Amino acid sequence: MQHNQEVQLIAYHIWEEQGHPHGHDVEHWLKAEAVWQEKQAPAAPPIQHVAVPRKAASDSQAKSARTQPRPFGQMSRTPSGNHGGIMSD
Numbered sequence: 001m002q003h004n005q006e007v008q009l010i011a012y013h014i015w016e017e018q019g020h021p022h023g024h025d026v027e028h029w030l031k032a033e034a035v036w037q038e039k040q041a042p043a044a045p046p047i048q049h050v051a052v053p054r055k056a057a058s059d060s061q062a063k064s065a066r067t068q069p070r071p072f073g074q075m076s077r078t079p080s081g082n083h084g085g086i087m088s089d
Contacts, residue, residue, distance in 0.1 A: 006036055007032045008032070010031075010036060011025075011029045011031070011032035014028045014032055014035075
């Protein structure tokens with residue numbers, strides 16, 4: 001089948017799917033052209049995932065990570081003051 005015939009058939013199906021509206025022939029033709037182009041394009045090769053090795057942390061980065069505040073809810077293991085054994089940060 002030739003290009004124009006295939007596009008015409010696709011446009012006709014689009015027109016039918018949309019309930020036979022009047023005045024949308026150019027819109028249907030352009031959509032049909034896009035659909036035809038997608039069918040003609042070769043399939044993209046699968047994406048290959050490659051593991052990237054992590055860079056070792058420098059001493060300053062490691063120290064910075066140790067001095068970061070703890071997330072809420074992680075309490076110190078040492079009671080502070082006379083609070084009946086309640087732990088705090």
